[in-house]
Amino acid sequence: MLEKGNISIHTENIFPIIKKWLYSDHEIFLRELISNGVDAIQKLSLLSRSGQYAGEASEPEISIKVDKEAKTLSISDTGLGMTAEEVKKYINQVAFSSAEEFVTKFKESGDANIIGHFGLGFYSSFMVSSEVEIDTLSYQEGAEAVHWRCDGTTEFELSPSERSTVGTTVTLHLLEDEQEYLEPSRIRQLVKTYCDFLPVPIKLDDEVINKHEAPWKQSLNSLSDEEYLEFYRYLYPFQEDPLLWVHLKTDYPFDVNGILYFPKLKPDIDVTKSNIKLFCNQVFVSDNCEEVIPRFLMPLRGVIDSPDIPLNVSRSFLQNDRTVRKISEYIARKVGDSLKGLYRTDLAKYISSWQDLGTFIKFGAMNDDKFKQQVEDFIIFRTTAKLGDEQGEEAAKVEVQTDAGDAWSEVDDQKVPTDANGYYYTNLKDYLERNKERHENRVFYATDEASQATYIALHQSQGLEVLFLDTFIDQHFVTFLEQQYSDVKFSRVDAELDDALLDKDKESEIVDPNTNQTRDEEIKSLFETALNLPKLDVRTEALKTESPDTPPAMVLLPEQTRRMQEMMAMMQQTNAEFPEEHVLLVNTAHPLIKNLSKLKQSTIVQADGSSSPAGDMANLICQHVYDLALMAQKGFDANGMKSFVERSSKLLTQLTEN
Numbered sequence: 174m175l176e177k178g179n180i181s182i183h184t185e186n187i188f189p190i191i192k193k194w195l196y197s198d199h200e201i202f203l204r205e206l207i208s209n210g211v212d213a214i215q216k217l218s219l220l221s222r223s224g225q226y227a228g229e230a231s232e233p234e235i236s237i238k239v240d241k242e243a244k245t246l247s248i249s250d251t252g253l254g255m256t257a258e259e260v261k262k263y264i265n266q267v268a269f270s271s272a273e274e275f276v277t278k279f280k281e282s283g284d285a286n287i288i289g290h291f292g293l294g295f296y297s298s299f300m301v302s303s304e305v306e307i308d309t310l311s312y313q314e315g316a317e318a319v320h321w322r323c324d325g326t327t328e329f330e331l332s333p334s335e336r337s338t339v340g341t342t343v344t345l346h347l348l349e350d351e352q353e354y355l356e357p358s359r360i361r362q363l364v365k366t367y368c369d370f371l372p373v374p375i376k377l378d379d380e381v382i383n384k385h386e387a388p389w390k391q392s393l394n395s396l397s398d399e400e401y402l403e404f405y406r407y408l409y410p411f412q413e414d415p416l417l418w419v420h421l422k423t424d425y426p427f428d429v430n431g432i433l434y435f436p437k438l439k440p441d442i443d444v445t446k447s448n449i450k451l452f453c454n455q456v457f458v459s460d461n462c463e464e465v466i467p468r469f470l471m472p473l474r475g476v477i478d479s480p481d482i483p484l485n486v487s488r489s490f491l492q493n494d495r496t497v498r499k500i501s502e503y504i505a506r507k508v509g510d511s512l513k514g515l516y517r518t519d520l521a522k523y524i525s526s527w528q529d530l531g532t533f534i535k536f537g538a539m540n541d542d543k544f545k546q547q548v549e550d551f552i553i554f555r556t557t558a559k560l561g562d563e564q565g566e567e568a569a570k571v572e573v574q575t576d577a578g579d580a581w582s583e584v585d586d587q588k589v590p591t592d593a594n595g596y597y598y599t600n601l602k603d604y605l606e607r608n609k610e611r612h613e614n615r616v617f618y619a620t621d622e623a624s625q626a627t628y629i630a631l632h633q634s635q636g637l638e639v640l641f642l643d644t645f646i647d648q649h650f651v652t653f654l655e656q657q658y659s660d661v662k663f664s665r666v667d668a669e670l671d672d673a674l675l676d677k678d679k680e681s682e683i684v685d686p687n688t689n690q691t692r693d694e695e696i697k698s699l700f701e702t703a704l705n706l707p708k709l710d711v712r713t714e715a716l717k718t719e720s721p722d723t724p725p726a727m728v729l730l731p732e733q734t735r736r737m738q739e740m741m742a743m744m745q746q747t748n749a750e751f752p753e754e755h756v757l758l759v760n761t762a763h764p765l766i767k768n769l770s771k772l773k774q775s776t777i778v779q780a781d782g783s784s785s786p787a788g789d790m791a792n793l794i795c796q797h798v799y800d801l802a803l804m805a806q807k808g809f810d811a812n813g814m815k816s817f818v819e820r821s822s823k824l825l826t827q828l829t830e831n
């Protein structure tokens with residue numbers, strides 16, 4: 174027996190406390206022991222490279238052996254080993270003092286989250302073992318192999334060892350409850366989870382069981398697209414391929430490596446849960462990076478590896494840590510840069526990915542001012558403008574000299590790209606610039622192509638450009654944009670009609686010498702009487718377009734009223750009801766309305782005050798016109814549809830009777 178002694182540990186009953194609180198995380202012991210082995214291997218290779226170790230270094234490897242009979246699990250490395258003095262210093266003092274520190278911290282904070290992140294290192298082996306042995310031979314010249322044994326009390330034994338190769342073997346005598354770690358499948362699973370990307374081969378019964386290449390550690394230009402995709406498929410099997418990716422790599426002022434992927438997003442992305450795997454020096458730490466990356470980056474996937482992210486601290490500490498904040502800003506900036514890069518170099522791909530990228534980018538812009546500044550010119554909107562038709566022709570005229578230098582040929586690769594459905598896209602700046610002359614600082618937008626088709630068509634017929642803001646985030650995004658660009662007003666196509674759509678020059682002839690009513694006033698009161706809806710605002714205007722599709726009337730929802738309604742509905746978590754207060758704009762230029770006016774003039778008020786059949790008919794037609802306008806705006810619910818059908822039949826009957 175070489176030496177017997179007492180491990181200096183001041184916190185009494187430390188074992189039961191740690192065993193209890195670490196219960197759910199027992200498995201991390203393997204990660205800790207393997208990473209100690211990898212550290213030792215890297216230290217030896219450093220010594221060898223700097224000429225401080227001239228001996229023969231064995232092939233770097235970690236070897237795991239299971240002895241089911243003896244109920245032992247051993248982890249061997251070909252690292253630098255330890256002398257007896259080092260065992261006393263590093264194992265008895267350092268390893269155990271980190272355990273002590275853990276208990277103190279745990280007592281202070283009472284935060285169970287620190288457990289998972291706490292590198293208990295060597296000490297964690299006692300969570301699963303009744304006894305732990307170390308056999309180690311230091312690389313140092315003349316060093317003697319040492320055997321250390323401890324049964325989980327504060328007593329240890331140090332004696333000579335048979336070991337003849339430089340390196341360390343840690344042997345665990347597994348507790349009765351922990352025999353699962355004798356199963357090779359369990360060991361494989363743990364290695365795959367925590368140690369897959371460690372830079373050293375890890376062998377189980379002589380077979381390498383880790384991937385041992387970490388793609389994110391490779392230099393930026395060394396990976397092919399196929400390799401990035403392969404890595405993604407490895408991390409997220411059975412998922413659709415990602416749209417694009419960013420390779421992060423910096424070592425100053427902090428050390429961060431990683432690959433982040435933009436997945437194809439479901440419309441209902443969960444922005445509260447991160448899918449990014451956090452590593453520390455290639456050792457897997459956690460499946461989420463919620464404290465480390467900005468919230469808007471949560472939908473991204475991939476890996477972030479940084480030894481500069483403190484792991485042995487609580488969540489709130491992490492969120493307030495300066496380095497972590499800087500890292501988070503760095504990641505956001507890199508993501509912004511990569512989007513910018515794609516926009517500039519491959520607009521067609523950018524547009525085709527917009528469906529998935531858009532929500533994410535808008536969310537980011539709303540949440541992070543720096544990100545917004547980076548991406549604002551790359552936030553694009555589907556537009557009704559036929560950008561390609563104008564610019565495409567121009568582009569087609571561009572001629573370049575061919576390689577031979579003797580001929581000029583036309584190229585049309587400058588064509589404005591569209592999405593798969595042939596739609597064009599624009600950013601806000603270009604939209605405002607293009608439409609400056611006609612409607613300065615005013616943006617017309619639609620939120621639903623189908624239900625707002627009439628309104629969109631009307632705008633298009635007068636050459637007014639409409640943007641589509643039709644994803645779930647756009648309602649907030651419009652408000653956000655108006656705050657950002659305080660001069661710019663957004664109005665939905667059905668909110669009010671621009672002067673460009675109205676014929677303001679038509680004369681207002683007086684039609685009734687008795688009442689002095691103009692034709693417009695007469696139509697207005699005709700509708701008001703027929704509909705009898707006090708909250709409805711009936712307005713008359715002559716719509717400009719000559720197209721036969723121009724409707725006889727349209728329902729308008731003033732922008733602010735509608736937004737209030739939507740906000741209230743959102744707060745109460747209901748669907749916005751169709752507001753009773755809306756505008757019925759009657760198109761006096763429409764033949765139907767002109768005829769209606771004539772029909773009205775033929776109305777005879779009878780002696781008992783009731784109107785003649787012609788008056789009835791005028792009323793019914795007013796109803797019908799209003800119904801059609803409503804239908805173009807929102808459709809009917811069941812009751813609405815029933816009365817619509819009833820009224821229609823009544824009207825048609827009357828028409829056929831006459």
Ligand SMILES: Nc1ncnc2c1ncn2[C@@H]1O[C@H](COP(=O)(O)OP(=O)(O)OP(=O)(O)O)[C@@H](O)[C@H]1O
Pocket residue numbers: 205209210213250252253254255263264267268269271292293294295296341
């Ligand atoms: N396999 C090994 N080969 C050589 N030295 C080792 C080995 N395992 C542990 N040591 C020494 O013991 C020390 C304490 O190890 P321990 O795992 O408790 O803490 P750590 O690795 O320093 O930190 P952490 O708590 O992050 O794991 C190490 O710093 C190292 O010097």
